[in-house]
Structure formats: C-alpha cells, structure tokens
Amino acid sequence: MTLSFEGITLSYGTVPVLHDLSFEFSDAEIVAVVGPNGSGKSSLVKCLNQLVKPQKGSVHLDGECINELHPREIAKKFGYVPQNFMDTFPATVMDTILMGRKPYSNWRSAKEDIVKVAEVMRMLNLEPFALRYHSELSGGQRQKVMIARAFAQESKVLLFDEPTSQLDIKHQLEIMDLVRDTVRMKKILAILVVHDLNLASRYADRIIMMRDGRIQAVGDPKDVLTEENIKAVYDVQSLVMHDGGIPCVVPKQRIEN
Amino acid sequence: MTEGSISCGIHNESIYDIYHKYTRKKILFIAGLILLIIVLIGVAASIGSANLPLYDVYAALISRFFSFGPESTWTADVVLWKLRFPRIFMAIFAGMALGITGVVMQSVLKNPLADPYMMGIQSAAGFGASLAIIFGTGFLSGGYLIAGNAFLFSLIAVGIIILLSDMKDASAETMILTGIAVMFFFSAMTTFIQYFAEAEAVKSAMFWAVGDLGKTSWDDFYIVIPLLVCCFLFLLWKTWDMNILAAGDETAKSLGIPVRRVRITIMIVSSLLVSGVVCFIGAIGFVGLVSPHICRLIIGGDNQYLLPASGLVGAVLLIVSDTVARTIMSPAIIPVGVITAFIGVPFFIYLIMFRKGEFW
Numbered sequence: 325m326t327l328s329f330e331g332i333t334l335s336y337g338t339v340p341v342l343h344d345l346s347f348e349f350s351d352a353e354i355v356a357v358v359g360p361n362g363s364g365k366s367s368l369v370k371c372l373n374q375l376v377k378p379q380k381g382s383v384h385l386d387g388e389c390i391n392e393l394h395p396r397e398i399a400k401k402f403g404y405v406p407q408n409f410m411d412t413f414p415a416t417v418m419d420t421i422l423m424g425r426k427p428y429s430n431w432r433s434a435k436e437d438i439v440k441v442a443e444v445m446r447m448l449n450l451e452p453f454a455l456r457y458h459s460e461l462s463g464g465q466r467q468k469v470m471i472a473r474a475f476a477q478e479s480k481v482l483l484f485d486e487p488t489s490q491l492d493i494k495h496q497l498e499i500m501d502l503v504r505d506t507v508r509m510k511k512i513l514a515i516l517v518v519h520d521l522n523l524a525s526r527y528a529d530r531i532i533m534m535r536d537g538r539i540q541a542v543g544d545p546k547d548v549l550t551e552e553n554i555k556a557v558y559d560v561q562s563l564v565m566h567d568g569g570i571p572c573v574v575p576k577q578r579i580e581n
Numbered sequence: 582m583t584e585g586s587i588s589c590g591i592h593n594e595s596i597y598d599i600y601h602k603y604t605r606k607k608i609l610f611i612a613g614l615i616l617l618i619i620v621l622i623g624v625a626a627s628i629g630s631a632n633l634p635l636y637d638v639y640a641a642l643i644s645r646f647f648s649f650g651p652e653s654t655w656t657a658d659v660v661l662w663k664l665r666f667p668r669i670f671m672a673i674f675a676g677m678a679l680g681i682t683g684v685v686m687q688s689v690l691k692n693p694l695a696d697p698y699m700m701g702i703q704s705a706a707g708f709g710a711s712l713a714i715i716f717g718t719g720f721l722s723g724g725y726l727i728a729g730n731a732f733l734f735s736l737i738a739v740g741i742i743i744l745l746s747d748m749k750d751a752s753a754e755t756m757i758l759t760g761i762a763v764m765f766f767f768s769a770m771t772t773f774i775q776y777f778a779e780a781e782a783v784k785s786a787m788f789w790a791v792g793d794l795g796k797t798s799w800d801d802f803y804i805v806i807p808l809l810v811c812c813f814l815f816l817l818w819k820t821w822d823m824n825i826l827a828a829g830d831e832t833a834k835s836l837g838i839p840v841r842r843v844r845i846t847i848m849i850v851s852s853l854l855v856s857g858v859v860c861f862i863g864a865i866g867f868v869g870l871v872s873p874h875i876c877r878l879i880i881g882g883d884n885q886y887l888l889p890a891s892g893l894v895g896a897v898l899l900i901v902s903d904t905v906a907r908t909i910m911s912p913a914i915i916p917v918g919v920i921t922a923f924i925g926v927p928f929f930i931y932l933i934m935f936r937k938g939e940f941w
Contacts, residue, residue: 375834399837410829412691413882418600423825427837431818432885435597442596454596455603457881477836 325351325386325480327513332371332381334364334537341367342378342537352511354504356524359534360558365517366407368534369483372515373402385481399427403474407485409466411459417469418454421445424476444475448502464495471502482506484516488523496520500527521573525549533557546571555579607886610879614893618673621897625672625904626665630911633657668794668907671861672899672917674805675794676868677813678858680895683869684876684888685816685851688827689844690753696869697855699757700742701764702735703864706856707790708767708774709734710863714786715778727789728801728860735856738763743845751841752830756848792865792918794903801861812854813892819847820884827882865918867925868895874932898924 328348334341341364349355357365370376372383374390383390385401403424421444425437445451448468453461458469467487474482484503488496504527507514518524524531525545533541533548535557541548549571554562559581563574626638637657645662679697686695697703709730712718717726741763746755771790775783822843825833830840855869872895876887902920909915 373835375831394837395834395839396837399835402835404832404835406829406831406835409832410691410827412693412827413688413877415824415828415882416603418596418603419824419883420828423828423832423836426821426825430821432821438597438600445596451596454599 325511325513327372327383327385327481329372329383330381332368332378332383334367334371334376334378340537342371345381345537345539347532347539347542349513349515352507352513353529354507354514354516354527355530355532356516356518356528357532357534358518358521358524359540363534363557364537365534366485369485369515369517372481373398373404373483375404396427399477399479401479401481403477403479403482405467405470405474405482405484405487407489409458409470414457414459416455417450417458417461418445420458420469421450421472421476424473427477440478441472441476444472447475448472463490464492464498467491467495467499468502471499475506480512482512482514484514486517486519489519496523503527521549521554525571525573549573604886607880607883607890611886611890611893614890614897618893618896618900621900622669622673625669625900626661628904628908629660629665631656631660633660637661667797667799668903669900670802671794671797671805672903673896674802674809675858675862675865676872676894676896676899677892678805678809678854678895679865679869679899680872680891680893681813681816681888682851682855683871683895684873684884684891685823685847686869687873688823688884689847689851690757691827691829692753692757693874694870695757697852697859698864698866698869699764700760700852701738701762701767702852702855703859703866704764704767704771705738706731706735706859707786707864708771710789710860711771711774711786714789715774715782731860732856734767735852735859738767739849739852739856743848747841747845751844753844756844788916789863791916792859792863792921793916794862794899795914796862805858805861808854808857812850813888815850816847816854817885817888819843820888823847823884824882827884863916863918865899865921867921867929868898871925871929871932872898874929878932 326348328346330346332342332345345368357369359365367376371378371381374395390398390401418441421441422433422437425433425440429437445454448471450465450468450472453465458466461469467490471487482503487503488499491499500523503514503516506512516528528545530543531545531548532539533553540557541553546566546569549564551562551564554560554564554573559579561576561579563576565572565574623635623638627633627635638661641658641661683696686697686700687693709732710727713727713730742756742759745759746752749755775786778786822838825836825838826840826844833840872891873887875894876890880886880890898921899917902924903917905924906915906917906920
C-alpha cells in the first residue's frame with residue numbers, strides 16, 4: 325500500500341496555510357506530524373481524507389486519486405480520530421463505535437456490523453462499557469471509543485488529530501501502545517498530529533516537522549528532533565538527551581526575536 | 582440507570598445478545614405507545630358534552646372499517662364521525678408530524694432547543710393565513726385558500742433559510758440563526774398587516790394562529806396522511822445519518838456522509854412534513870420540542886427508535902391536550918395550542934430541573 329500527496333496548497337480565505345507540500349508514506353509505519361500551533365499540521369492531515377479540500381494538489385492511495393472520490397469511498401480508506409468529540413445528545417459506546425460501519429451500509433447496521441464492532445470492543449477492552457453513555461466515560465476511555473470507531477472502519481490508513489492531548493501520561497502511553505500494536509498487527513499506516521515531541525520521538529517511525537505551512541524536516545526521530553530544528557521551528561532553546569537511542573526533548577527557554 | 586445493570590452480565594452473554602436485548606426494550610416502548618394511543622382514542626372519543634360508553638366508540642370504529650362487528654347507534658355515529666373522530670385523528674397525525682420533526686431538527690441542527698416553531702415555519706404559516714383571512718387573496722381559492730397560503734408561506738420561509746445558509750456554510754449554527762431571523766420577520770409582518778385590518782378579521786387571524794384541531798375536515802387527511810407516510814419513511818431511512826450528524830460535521834464527513842447535502846435534504850423533507858400539518862390546524866408549540874426529550878430520557882439517543890417513539894409521544898400529548906381543551910371549560914372549547922403550552926411548560930421545566938445525568 326502506498327500513500328502520497330503532491331503539491332498540496334491550501335489557504336483559508338486569504339490566509340495561506342500550506343505551501344506546495346509533497347510527501348510519500350511507506351507501508352505499515354507510524355508518522356508523527358509535529359510543529360507549533362498554526363503551522364498547518366492538522367490542516368495537512370485533514371487534506372489527506374478531504375475533510376478540507378486543498379486548492380491545489382492531489383492525494384494518491386495505491387495509485388488511485390482520492391480527490392474525486394465520494395466521501396463514502398474515502399471513509400472506507402481513511403479512518404479518522406478527531407481531537408474532540410461532540411456530545412449534543414447521548415449515544416451509547418456501542419452506537420458510537422457502530423458509526424464506524426456507516427460507510428459500508430446505508431440504512432441501518434446489519435448483524436455482521438455488530439459482530440465486527442464486538443470484536444473491536446473486545447480488542448480494546450471496551451466490552452464492559454457497551455451500553456454506557458459515551459459522555460459518562462473518563463477522557464481515556466472516550467478516546468479509546470473514538471479509536472475503536474476508526475478501527476471499525478477497517479481502513480488502510482488511520483489519521484489522528486492530537487489523540488493524547490487531553491490524557492494523563494499513563495493513558496497517553498496506553499493509547500500510543502494501542503496505535504503501535506494495531507499498525508504492526510494489521511499492517512496499516514498511522515499518521516498522527518502530535519504536540520508532545522517526546523511521545524512522537526518514542527513511537528513514530530518517521531517525523532514530519534512543520535513550520536509556517538512548509539515541511540522543515542522529515543525523517544527518523546533522532547535526525548529530526550535536534551536542538552537546531554527545535555530552535556528553528558519553535559523559537560525555543562532546548563536540551564535533547566538520548567534514552568537508549570530515543571531523543572528526549574527538554575525545553576529550556578524561548579528565544580525573543 | 583438500567584443500562585448499568587445490563588452491562589454487569591457481560592461475561593455470560595455475547596455483545597450481540599446484549600445489544601439485541603437493549604434494542605428490544607426500545608421496540609417494546611414503541612409498541613406500548615401504540616397501545617396507549619388506541620386506548621386514548623376510545624377514552625377521548627367517549628368524553629364530551631354527550632358522554633358515550635367506550636364500547637360504542639370502538640363499535641363505531643370497527644363497523645366502519647369492517648363489514649362485520651356490532652351495529653353502532655345512529656347518534657353515536659353522528660357525534661363520533663362528524664365531531665370527535667376528525668379532531669382525534671388529526672391530533673394523532675399532527676402530533677406525529679411535530680414529534681418527528683422535533684427529533685429531526687434537533688439532531689440535524691445539533692441543538693436541543695431546535696423545533697419547527699423556532700425555525701419560523703409556524704410564524705410564516707401564520708402570516709400566509711393572515712394574508713388570506715384579512716385580504717381574502719391567496720394562491721389557491723375556495724376551501725384551500727387559507728391552508729394553501731399558510732403552506733406556501735411556510736415553504737417560502739424554509740426556502741429562505743436553506744438558501745441563505747447554503748450561501749454561507751450550510752452549518753447548523755447558520756441555519757438556526759437564519760431560522761430565528763425568519764421567525765421574527767414573519768411575526769412582525771403578521772403584526773403589521775393586522776394593525777391595518779378590521780377588528781373581526783384580526784380576531785379570526787389570531788384564532789387561526791393558535792393551533793386548533795376543530796378546523797379539521799375529513800378531506801384534510803387526503804393530504805396529511807400520504808405526506809406523513811412519505812416523509813416518515815424517508816426520515817426513518819436517514820436516521821443513521823442523523824445520529825452521525827449530531828456527532829459533529831467533521832466526524833460525519835470522515836465517516837463518509839456528504840454533510841451539506843444530507844442536512845439540507847433532511848431539513849427540506851421535515852419542513853415539508855410540518856408545513857403540511859400546520860397549514861390545516863395552525864401553530865402548536867411545545868409538542869415538537871418536548872416529545873424528543875421525553876423519549877431520549879426513556880430510550881436513549883438512537884434516532885432509529887427515537888424518531889417513531891417521539892412521533893407517538895407527540896400524538897399522545899396532542900390527544901390528551903385536545904381532550905382537556907374540549908372538556909375543561911365545556912361548552913367552551915379552548916384552542917389546543919394553549920393547552921399544550923400549559924401542560925408543556927411545567928413539564929419541560931420539571932425535566933430541566935430534575936433530569937438525572939447528562940442527557941443533552
């Protein structure tokens with residue numbers, strides 16, 4: 325499976341967000357997209373499954389151009405875990421995860437959809453919560469439900485928009501372990517927008533570092549997470565240490581310009 | 582919460598069985614409502630200035646639809662078929678239409694306060710009716726002058742809301758804000774033309790605007806029933822989309838729903854449904870707002886079951902309100918729109934103050 329994007333250019337109104345970006349992902353890897361607020365990381369990821377339509381550029385999955393496809397077809401190929409989930413009305417965990425089966429059926433869920441959802445719930449230990457309301461769960465559990473829904477989509481690519489931003493360190497690691505295990509087991513591609521550089525460094529196979537809508541650096545975490553890159557992108561003086569080959573970033577002070 | 586007790590038995594049963602049991606509970610609730618409505622038809626039809634025994638009511642119903650069955654008395658037949666059944670059946674269908682539209686608008690607009698009233702449909706219908714009553718002109722003539730005008734203007738209101746919000750982003754927020762603007766516009770227009778009209782005409786226009794089931798004639802059902810059936814089936818088919826739309830536009834898009842098109846289609850169909858009813862009986866508030874909330878408290882938020890359940894609860898509310906309206910100050914008949922507000926407001930406040938858990 326190959327995913328690539330080419331010449332992605334995006335602006336919201338007159339504000340340019342992404343400048344002519346191209347990249348090629350490889351099989352079964354975890355790619356973290358990092359960068360300061362407003363650098364365009366979330367927008368880039370949303371361009372991949374056309375949640376945001378770029379003005380220019382194309383996305384290709386296995387040689388097929390994604391831009392022209394019906395949303396339903398895109399949803400079969402890309403699972404998406406949003407940053408926040410809206411609970412206007414109560415929905416049970418089961419019903420929430422079942423939404424992931426929507427691209428495959430039209431009117432209502434069939435028995436096989438429920439079987440698939442049950443399988444995902446067992447995998448993520450969500451069974452005891454099946455009929456609880458999603459809004460009643462803790463932050464970590466809620467995030468797991470969102471991931472379960474994306475798993476139920478059975479897509480080849482999983483997109484995450486800051487999946488761990490509202491979780492404590494234990495749950496951050498739990499969610500990231502889950503992502504890593506799934507990627508390895510199912511040979512899928514996971515692309516994550518992450519703020520926490522240390523989490524990116526520990527789990528990602530490759531890191532895309534962005535600055536002002538451009539890709540500043542790409543590659544192995546230890547090549548990307550350097551004191552120079554962090555200074556250039558974040559305007560922050562930092563100390564990068566190494567824990568068994570994994571870079572650990574300690575921010576020290578910001579640079580006034 | 583009963584869900585908690587079900588989830589305890591998780592180790593012995595498969596998720597499928599548990600889910601099946603959970604949905605069966607909802608279906609039972611819906612079946613219970615249908616039974617309740619059948620009982621209410623009998624009770625409502627037997628109460629009135631001339632009290633009839635329950636037996637006569639059902640006898641009259643059965644003998645009309647089947648060749649067999651008991652013979653009903655002539656007086657009972659006249660009282661029932663001329664006076665009581667039309668308004669009782671209209672209460673059922675109008676209540677359904679309002680309850681269904683309430684669910685649809687609340688989930689598609691992601692707002693627990695959304696209902697046909699807030700979207701300006703009823704005030705536009707009121708304006709159309711006022712035009713017909715005060716100036717005697719309209720797009721249709723004869724018996725359908727007022728209803729036709731009311732229907733047309735409620736469609737104009739929907740058209741304005743859809744067009745304006747589509748020009749921007751077709752988001753729920755834009756639709757709600759334009760809906761409220763349209764509502765105030767048509768209310769002001771109604772007041773404006775009433776200001777210059779004869780006192781008698783103003784009075785009857787005012788009376789039209791307060792929903793009243795006494796206006797119902799049997800011919801109305803030729804329009805109301807097919808409209809209700811078609812719109813209900815379409816909306817039922819779209820309930821899964823509605824569930825997902827309520828989870829946010831971005832989520833819905835990522836799950837393969839063309840959000841903009843689906844939201845607009847559903848809004849048009851549900852507005853059509855409610856306009857088709859309002860144009861015959863006038864504006865009835867609170868049913869569309871309260872019925873979905875009552876049902877959500879009992880069977881949860883899945884629209885597939887919520888939609889029919891809320892329609893049936895709407896029917897129940899309207900039959901009860903209309904029976905109260907007919908009998909409480911008999912021989913005077915109070916418009917049902919007044920009673921739904923009298924019953925609905927305290928009930929709604931009760932729900933807000935004493936509801937358990939986070940429901941909306």
